Amino acid sequence: MTVVSPPEHAVDPVTVEVVRNAFSSIARQMNNNLARSAYTPIIYEMKDCSVGVFDRKGRLLGQSPGLPMFLGNLETGIKVTTEMLGGTEHYRPGDVFMVNDPYLVGSHTYDVTIFSPIFLGDRLVGFGATKAHWIDIGAKEAGRPVDTTEIYQEGYRFGPTYVYRAGEPQTQMLDYITRNSRLPRSVWGDLHAQISACRTGERRMVELCERFGVDVVEAAAEEIFAQCERLDREAVVAVPDGVYRAEGAMDSGGPGLPPVPVKVTVTVSGDRMTIDLTGSGGPTAGSVNSPLPGTVAGARLAYKCLINPNVPVTDGTFRNLSVVAPPGTVFNVAEPHATIYYYPPLGLMIDLVIRALADALPDAVVAGQPADPMNVTFVGTLPDGGRYVTGEATAVGWGASSSGDGANGMINYGAGDLKNYPVEVLESRYPIRVLRYGLRDGSGGEGRFRGGLGIVREYETLAEETYLSLWLERSTLPGWGLHGGGDGAPTHGEIVTGDVRETVLKTGARRLAKGARVLVMTGGGGGYGSPALRDPESLAADLADGYVQD
Numbered sequence: 001m002t003v004v005s006p007p008e009h010a011v012d013p014v015t016v017e018v019v020r021n022a023f024s025s026i027a028r029q030m031n032n033n034l035a036r037s038a039y040t041p042i043i044y045e046m047k048d049c050s051v052g053v054f055d056r057k058g059r060l061l062g063q064s065p066g067l068p069m070f071l072g073n074l075e076t077g078i079k080v081t082t083e084m085l086g087g088t089e090h091y092r093p094g095d096v097f098m099v100n101d102p103y104l105v106g107s108h109t110y111d112v113t114i115f116s117p118i119f120l121g122d123r124l125v126g127f128g129a130t131k132a133h134w135i136d137i138g139a140k141e142a143g144r145p146v147d148t149t150e151i152y153q154e155g156y157r158f159g160p161t162y163v164y165r166a167g168e169p170q171t172q173m174l175d176y177i178t179r180n181s182r183l184p185r186s187v188w189g190d191l192h193a194q195i196s197a198c199r200t201g202e203r204r205m206v207e208l209c210e211r212f213g214v215d216v217v218e219a220a221a222e223e224i225f226a227q228c229e230r231l232d233r234e235a236v237v238a239v240p241d242g243v244y245r246a247e248g249a250m251d252s253g254g255p256g257l258p259p260v261p262v263k264v265t266v267t268v269s270g271d272r273m274t275i276d277l278t279g280s281g282g283p284t285a286g287s288v289n290s291p292l293p294g295t296v297a298g299a300r301l302a303y304k305c306l307i308n309p310n311v312p313v314t315d316g317t318f319r320n321l322s323v324v325a326p327p328g329t330v331f332n333v334a335e336p337h338a339t340i341y342y343y344p345p346l347g348l349m350i351d352l353v354i355r356a357l358a359d360a361l362p363d364a365v366v367a368g369q370p371a372d373p374m375n376v377t378f379v380g381t382l383p384d385g386g387r388y389v390t391g392e393a394t395a396v397g398w399g400a401s402s403s404g405d406g407a408n409g410m411i412n413y414g415a416g417d418l419k420n421y422p423v424e425v426l427e428s429r430y431p432i433r434v435l436r437y438g439l440r441d442g443s444g445g446e447g448r449f450r451g452g453l454g455i456v457r458e459y460e461t462l463a464e465e466t467y468l469s470l471w472l473e474r475s476t477l478p479g480w481g482l483h484g485g486g487d488g489a490p491t492h493g494e495i496v497t498g499d500v501r502e503t504v505l506k507t508g509a510r511r512l513a514k515g516a517r518v519l520v521m522t523g524g525g526g527g528y529g530s531p532a533l534r535d536p537e538s539l540a541a542d543l544a545d546g547y548v549q550d
Helices: 013-037 074-085 171-179 184-212 214-237 292-306 343-356 423-429 536-545
Strands: 049-055 060-063 096-099 111-120 123-133 161-165 242-250 260-269 272-276 321-324 375-381 387-389 432-439 455-461 465-471 492-497 500-503 506-513 517-521
Touching: 013 049, 013 060, 013 123, 013 184, 013 214, 049 074, 049 184, 060 074, 074 096, 074 111, 074 123, 096 184, 111 184, 123 184, 123 214, 161 171, 161 184, 171 184, 184 214, 242 343, 260 343, 272 292, 292 321, 292 343, 375 455, 423 432, 465 517, 492 506
Parallel strands: 272 321
Antiparallel strands: 049 060, 049 123, 096 111, 096 161, 111 123, 242 260, 260 272, 375 387, 375 465, 432 455, 455 517, 465 506, 492 500, 492 517
């Protein structure tokens, strides 16, 4: 077992805890400021964003609840920018950078990293960073295209780029960003909301360093890193050594494309874990592809679901985790492969890592969930002539565990703190009516503990012309049961026009006439344990609540 050395300069435990909580508090204040300042509901309602505070080396100190898929590689934007500049000595107070190139920072082009350096006087002490989904960045069509075949169709792509330089706005760049978006006001507003969040992080971090001194804060951070690493190594040692495998397949790599196989091999040896994706398919000819930084973030999330899930993530986390994602698979793509739907293979990978370790960690795992974003996007024109773009990720049923039923109507693993799109917001801002929204009865898998229920959401278009982009997954591989539990219901989608009902899972820029309906039924989670062992009172409550049918 690896021995984790203590920091060179010891700090008393009380100070370490005060500083640890200060880091988290700073990140939460940044996140609150971002949500209050954002222009679009996808950020201020759904919270499709994440923030973190980092030390001068770009190492994570603290984060706020947000999307784990963003937090898992938020530091990458800082590190690639530092490399481009030629070192941290080239940062200046007032600098603000943006980067969204998926091959550099993971995710897709719509997710934009904005960060700024933090100075105490002329001394660099850290960074504040944010990542948020922008509603339109000039892709081949408004909204979220599902049928892209190369990155160039997915809007503007930036490597490390100055937005502000030593406090001065880079007006040509700001003009380019807004000029090439169909929703320039929203893009401008969300960009500056992210900058405002970074400024909040700067102020609070400076206050912390002034209170304790930079050397004490840095020494406390090193102690926090060492603690996280030590706890992780101890937890992995408790997992039986071995090689654990699981595999499955996505419905498709996009509309009209074949299934995408995903294979996972988890190796536990002493205090180290390796997640190996060798044998997986791809890259696809469509938009289902993940660059390596996104894959590493997904593997980290799978690891964290099982290893010390209650210990906050810092740079000390994941030091004993290795990720193998061979080039030329869906998990390690290069230019020009499209990446808008980078997450679906990662969601399945996370689910499979948990499945692979089901026998080794029976009390830590959950049964399968339809680990997918289930996106529904409407695009159209408002009465005043302005354009609108909605965009929501739809909840699913979570798998049951050894100690309880699965959660009903929760977002997938990777979206973490993402909220639903309130009916009131959707109906008040856009010509869309929500006819039905609730839990999908009977969708959870049977078991000693029942799988969580998916949801039903039905929309009606109110404008003469509306365009729909729909992405629904896991219709052929539902949330599986564990240890005798049953599978959850598969995902289902329909478009209803008059008396015609059409089953549709994936479609891009589909024109809908006034009065058309879109029905989304997301999958349920798998059950855990034999249904014969379910407590009669729990079964009676399920029947009374309509969760299962008699």
